[in-house]
Amino acid sequence: MTTVNRLGELERAIMDVLWDTDTSLTVREVSARLTERNLAHTTVMTVLDRLAKKGFARRERDGRAWRYCPAATRETYVTELMLTALDQTGDRTAALTRFAQSVTGVEAEVLRDALEVIEGSGEGDDGN
Amino acid sequence: MTGIEDAALLAVVAIGSALGASALPRASWPRRCPAAAILLWQALGLASGLAAVGTMIGLALPASQGGLVLSMLRAAGLLRDGELFGLARWFGLSQADGAPLVLVAVRLACLAAGLALLVSLCWVLLAASVAALQARRRQRALLTLLAHGDPKVPGALVVDHPSAAAYCLPGLRSRSRIVVSVGALELLGRGELAAVLAHERAHLRERHDLVLLPFTALRRAFPKSATCTGAQRAVALLVEMLADDRALRGGPARELVSALVRFGTAGTCPAPAGALAVAEGSEGEVAARVTRLLQPARPLPAVAVTAVCLAAALLVAAPVTLLIV
Numbered sequence: 001m002t003t004v005n006r007l008g009e010l011e012r013a014i015m016d017v018l019w020d021t022d023t024s025l026t027v028r029e030v031s032a033r034l035t036e037r038n039l040a041h042t043t044v045m046t047v048l049d050r051l052a053k054k055g056f057a058r059r060e061r062d063g064r065a066w067r068y069c070p071a072a073t074r075e076t077y078v079t080e081l082m083l084t085a086l087d088q089t090g091d092r093t094a095a096l097t098r099f100a101q102s103v104t105g106v107e108a109e110v111l112r113d114a115l116e117v118i119e120g121s122g123e124g125d126d127g128n
Numbered sequence: 129m130t131g132i133e134d135a136a137l138l139a140v141v142a143i144g145s146a147l148g149a150s151a152l153p154r155a156s157w158p159r160r161c162p163a164a165a166i167l168l169w170q171a172l173g174l175a176s177g178l179a180a181v182g183t184m185i186g187l188a189l190p191a192s193q194g195g196l197v198l199s200m201l202r203a204a205g206l207l208r209d210g211e212l213f214g215l216a217r218w219f220g221l222s223q224a225d226g227a228p229l230v231l232v233a234v235r236l237a238c239l240a241a242g243l244a245l246l247v248s249l250c251w252v253l254l255a256a257s258v259a260a261l262q263a264r265r266r267q268r269a270l271l272t273l274l275a276h277g278d279p280k281v282p283g284a285l286v287v288d289h290p291s292a293a294a295y296c297l298p299g300l301r302s303r304s305r306i307v308v309s310v311g312a313l314e315l316l317g318r319g320e321l322a323a324v325l326a327h328e329r330a331h332l333r334e335r336h337d338l339v340l341l342p343f344t345a346l347r348r349a350f351p352k353s354a355t356c357t358g359a360q361r362a363v364a365l366l367v368e369m370l371a372d373d374r375a376l377r378g379g380p381a382r383e384l385v386s387a388l389v390r391f392g393t394a395g396t397c398p399a400p401a402g403a404l405a406v407a408e409g410s411e412g413e414v415a416a417r418v419t420r421l422l423q424p425a426r427p428l429p430a431v432a433v434t435a436v437c438l439a440a441a442l443l444v445a446a447p448v449t450l451l452i453v
Contacts (some may be wrong), residue, residue, distance in 0.1 A: 008272040015273045053270060074274065078289050081270050082309065084263065085293045096267065097331050097340070097367070099294040099324050100391040100414050107415045108393045115389040116420055118382055 010039075010047045011056075015070065018057060025067035027064070134450050138179045141446050145176035150355045153362040161428035162366040162373065164340055169363050171440035173342060177249055178447040188235045195453050213339055245287030248349075250399030253289035259335070264297050271297075271305060284308050284328075292394040296328040298337035307333070316392055323375050325356040327384065330374035336367040361371055365413050372417055381421045388418055433442030 017033045018025065025033070027045045034044070048068050051057040056077075059066045085098065149172045152158070158165030188200050206214050262343035284306040287293075292311040297306055306328045309320070316324065332336070340363055346353075347360035375384050392414040428436075 012273050056269075056273065077270050078274055078287060081274065081287055081307075082289045082291065082293060084267060084296050085309075086291070096264070096295045096297050096448060097328075098365065099327060100368075100417075102390050108410060110415055111183065111389045111392050111418060114422065115386055115393075118386055118389075118422075 007047070007050075010043070011051055012043065014047050015051065015056060015074075016097045018068060018070045019074050022060075024058075024060065024067035026067055028065075030068065132187065133182045136158045138182040138186055138447055138450055141443075141450075142176050142183055144178035145172045145179065145443065148172050149176065151360050157428060157432070158362070158366055159369055159416070160425045161433055161436070162370040162401060164365050164428065164433045166363060166370070168436050168440045169338070169343070169359065169366070170441075171443040173346070173359070173441040175447050178444075178451065179368075181242050181246045181249070182447055182451050184238045184245065188239035188242065213300045252345045252349040253342055256341060256348060256371075260341065264299060264303075267297050268303065268305065271307065276286060277308065278308075278313065280313055280318070281306075281308050281325060286292075286310060286313065286327060290314075293393055294324050294328065298332055304332045305328050311394070312391070315390050316387055319379060319383040320390065322355070323379050323384040323387050326375035326378045327371045330371040331367070333368070336371065336372075340364060340367055361413075365416065368413070368417060369420060370423060376421075381424075384417055388414055388421075392418075 011035065013034055014030055017030050022034070027041060027048060030048065031039060031044045047079060048057060048059070048066075052059050052068065056071055057068045058071045059068045061067075064108075085096065150418060152165075152169065153173070157166075185200070197436050206212075271285055271287070275287050278286040279283070285308070289309045290311045291309060292315045293309040294307070294312050296304065296306045306325060308324070312324070313321070329399075343356075343360040343363045346356045350356045371407075372384060
């Protein structure tokens with residue numbers, strides 16, 4: 001596994017821990033909740049620091065330690081991802097290409113008719 | 129050749145390209161050979177930009193100074209040597225040679241307009257590239273945290289969301305991603321999913337995003353221009369058709385068509401009120417792709433394809449020659 005993938009997996013595992021906990025956590029508490037137990041304290045700290053820098057995690061001082069919590073819920077991020085994907089943010093960047101846009105009205109009717117014709121002529125669909 | 133003659137020829141190229149770009153969306157042959165049509169679109173874009181800049185700079189230049197590029201190099205030499213007065217005289221921008229003040233002012237205005245156009249075109253392209261790269265980086269970061277694999281769609285990432293979405297994030301080989309939502313997995317059968325993946329892989333492999341980028345940049349820069357909007361929509365549709373054609377190599381058209389129809393009619397996620405208005409740009413595009421797949425037109429004959437490629441080459445060669453020679 002490449003370093004980048006490994007780092008990504010760690011970020012994801014640690015965000016999962018943060019999302020699944022209601023309170024903010026110290027590095028030690030995050031380590032304890034990870035399924036992969038033999039991680040170095042500094043590794044977890046580095047990844048949490050990265051997540052904070054990227055804006056995915058927020059941190060606050062608690063005595064001498066930092067406590068971390070997610071900056072937003074998992075659902076918020078999924079919604080952001082999907083809004084961009086469906087081009088409904090109103091921001092027409094050339095960032096990604098969608099398979100097909102949603103259609104409405106007459107065009108949708110025409111398409112539904114077309115699908116019925118194909119399904120009628122097809123020799124059995126595999127799946128669905 | 130004089131600056132004015134150059135400018136006149138370049139103006140003809142610029143106006144011709146612009147007229148061509150506003151007529152091309154209405155032509156029906158492009159969907160019979162999307163690749164050749166895309167090449168022609170690129171040539172039209174490049175030629176009109178170069179020629180428009182060249183026209184204005186050509187008007188600013190004095191007579192008999194060789195090509196525009198050579199003239200600009202000579203001007204840059206004078207500028208480097210600090211001979212600002214010499215530069216101004218050489219450009220005909222001073223009254224020392226008895227040039228009327230009006231002519232000097234017109235030349236100066238043309239030079240400024242030409243350079244401003246050149247800079248703004250480059251800027252628009254750069255800004256669009258940066259915006260796209262940033263949006264993709266954000267998407268990749270989010271996907272790292274949220275997406276997972278699924279045996280139903282090998283090589284793609286799955287996002288847990290009920291509405292149907294399938295898209296690709298272009299980039300260098302290791303950075304490109306194909307993303308499918310759980311809604312799409314539920315909506316489509318195995319064959320349909322394979323067709324969608326083949327379509328998206330074609331986008332990534334052939335870097336269709338790079339083809340589309342300059343047209344998207346122009347559309348964003350000139351949202352009121354019907355030509356820019358029409359060009360971007362036409363090229364976006366052609367790129368989809370090209371990817372559809374590639375997807376057909378791996379499976380029957382039926383799977384791709386039913387995937388398209390299911391996607392098109394599935395509706396979208398409950399977006400905030402008003403957000404759906406963005407879909408206005410898609411009118412007829414899915415239907416056009418479906419019609420094309422169901423009733424394939426005869427492919428464009430080789431002679432016609434050659435003619436289109438030749439026209440594209442000439443279109444770019446004309447302003448480049450005028451600018452250099």
